[in-house]
Amino acid sequence: MRLTLGLKLGITYLLLIVLSLAAFAYFTMGFFEQSFLDEKKAALFTHANILANSSMPYLQDQEQWPYLNYLARNQAEKVGSRFLVLDRTGLVIADSATDLRGRALRHREVLNALKGENAAASYQEPEYGWVLYLAVPVYSGKQVTGAVFVSADINPMVARLDEIRARLLWFSAASGALVFVISLFMGTFFTRPIKRLIVAAGRIASGDYGYRIEKAPSHDEIGELTRVFNDMSTKILAEDNIRKRFVADASHELKSPVAAITALLDSYPQKDMCSPGEYQELLKDMRFEADRLKNLVDDLLALSRLEGNRGQLKIEETSVGEIAEAVRKAAEPAARAKGVTIGTTHSGDIYWPLDGEKIFRVLVNLVDNAVKYSPSGEKVTLGFRVKDEMLNFYVVNKGEGIPAVDIPNIFERFYRVDKARSRETGGWGLGLAIVKEIVELHGGDLNVESELGGETVFTFRLPETT
Ligand SMILES: Nc1ncnc2c1ncn2[C@@H]1O[C@H](COP(=O)(O)OP(=O)(O)O)[C@@H](O)[C@H]1O
Ligand SMILES: [Mg+2]
Structure with a gap:
């Protein structure tokens, strides 16, 4: 048994x-x-x-x-x-x-x-x-x-005395038997919700994500477990959907530069009589598509690495001023080409425990966006300061801004406000997803305020202990 x-x-x-x-x-x-x-x-x-x-x-x-x-x-x-x-x-x-x-x-x-x-x-x-x-x-x-x-x-x-002893014996045997039967019954009663959990866990294990225990949970620990289980199941389903959509989106996005390169190559044989200028043009177009492809693959790799070693940060006391300077330098060429200036504002340097390489990546993404979405002649500001025991970063630019309806979505993978324009700006809508991932890994939070045709301010805060 x-x-x-x-x-x-x-x-x-x-x-x-x-x-x-x-x-x-x-x-x-x-x-x-x-x-x-x-x-x-x-x-x-x-x-x-x-x-x-x-x-x-x-x-x-x-x-x-x-x-x-x-x-x-x-x-x-x-x-x-x-x-x-x-x-x-x-x-x-x-x-x-x-x-x-x-x-x-x-x-x-x-x-x-x-x-x-x-x-x-x-x-x-x-x-x-x-x-x-x-x-x-x-x-x-x-x-x-x-x-x-x-x-x-x-x-x-x-x-x-013998009679009293016999009575006590009978009484013990009877109450023992009664208690045994009652606890057997209670046992099945108590284990019923556990059995439901076993069935439900089996369903999830076999791929039925989102399976829920419909029976209203009781107000005890098993009920609590049931509730947590249902939440978990819902989350697994959501994660699974995100993953599926991500794979679908990624393959879809990968197709477009590859298709562009193939199309360019297909058109080449008919241009065997083309001039060196036209030939240069073709190579330039192919180079453009190849760069876009490389950016996409880089971002995809960055995202999957972030997911792969979740929580794996190399936290070190880092000079924030140095990072800001490095970011400015990295974004400088693109900004200059566009006629946008980058300024940094902070009062003195700060040392903060953070993963310098990853925070650099966050800031490069934000400044890169700010430059991309600013008209020529504008100024992008990168600043930081300590407030409420948190390290606050902000990246400000003036430009068309982000419509309020899009703000909740811009941190999603592949989300771009204006898909049509992304070809010329060269983005894939992965930058802010990476930003969000890194900031959250640090235990920080992220915020955007944008005024259409006015200032767009991205801020994020990092706690001192992560
Ligand atoms: N500073 C900004 N001003 C206006 N729009 C912005 C700004 N930063 C981001 N966005 C919007 O958010 C979208 C997502 O940004 P991101 O994930 O970096 O993708 P990408 O830069 O590749 O388009 C962008 O496509 C753009 O529509
Ligand atoms: Mg970007």
Whole structure:
């Protein structure tokens, strides 16, 4: 049989109940036995002492012994046990029951009593069952002159204890069984949502992304797990869709420069009579398409590397001023060609823990965009400063701006506001996706404000600890 959760629960509770009831029964029974016996002994000692006191005057005088027999019988009638009076040698001189007069008793209790000590003990005798023997000395002044011996039948008491024990046993067995059944039932009840989770996890494992457990989750930990599971499933589906779309988009985008190059090559044989100028033109066009292709492949590679080693940053205390300067230098040629100037603003240098190479890439992308989307004669500003314990970067340019409806989308892969113009600007819509990925890897956040025909400001902030 499979050891299911329900069964484990059942066995655990069964053991707990049985063990604790057994311990309880053991101690209770011990206590009952002791207190029943003590009570009986105390009562019998009292009666034995009464008989001892009343016997004392008659013990020396053999003539009076029949009267002792009367006293013993009288006491026995009152109490319901057998009373015997013995002389100082242990010889029976009065007996409330079948006559033992004239015989000597050698019980340990008798010997102790003759030495002056009260004594009592219970025994299991083959013919009588359970008996309690008890003896007290009879004193005359300081002298032990005899003893009173009591023999009590304690079989009814033992029987009563046995009955209590049996009842406790039944009670333990019954409650153990009940608890076992209840916990088996509870086990299946508790594991039902877990089974649903197992099924659902199996569905996801076999590719059914987005599979959800429809049954409303309970308000306990398993319910919590179910909720988290559903969220996870939804996210996996979303990720899967993004991935599929990305692959589709990437292949689609890769096709266009390749198709352009093929078309240019196809047109070449008809131009075998072309002039060196036309030939130059062809090579230039092909070079343009090849560069575009290279940019695309570079960006795709950058993105997949960022995803591949998620969280793998080389964080070092880095001079932010140096990075800004390097970015300015890198963007300078393109800016100059376009008649755009790049200025950096910051007050002094700052050292900050960051991955210098990746932040350089972020800034190059932002400044490159700012230059691309600025008309000639404008100025692009790159600045940084520390505010609220965060390192703030901003890249500002003036130009056509980004329409508000597009702002939420510009960080998506392959998203361009004006697809038609991307050929001349040379972008693939991957730059901001890379930017976002890197900033988020640093634990930072990213923001854009844009005014149509006015200023566009990209800002991002990096925390000091990542
Ligand atoms: N400074 C800017 N001014 C206006 N539009 C911008 C600016 N920066 C980015 N954009 C818009 O966001 C889009 C996405 O940018 P990006 O991911 O870098 O792609 P790409 O530069 O390859 O077009 C751009 O196509 C452009 O429409
Ligand atoms: Mg770009």
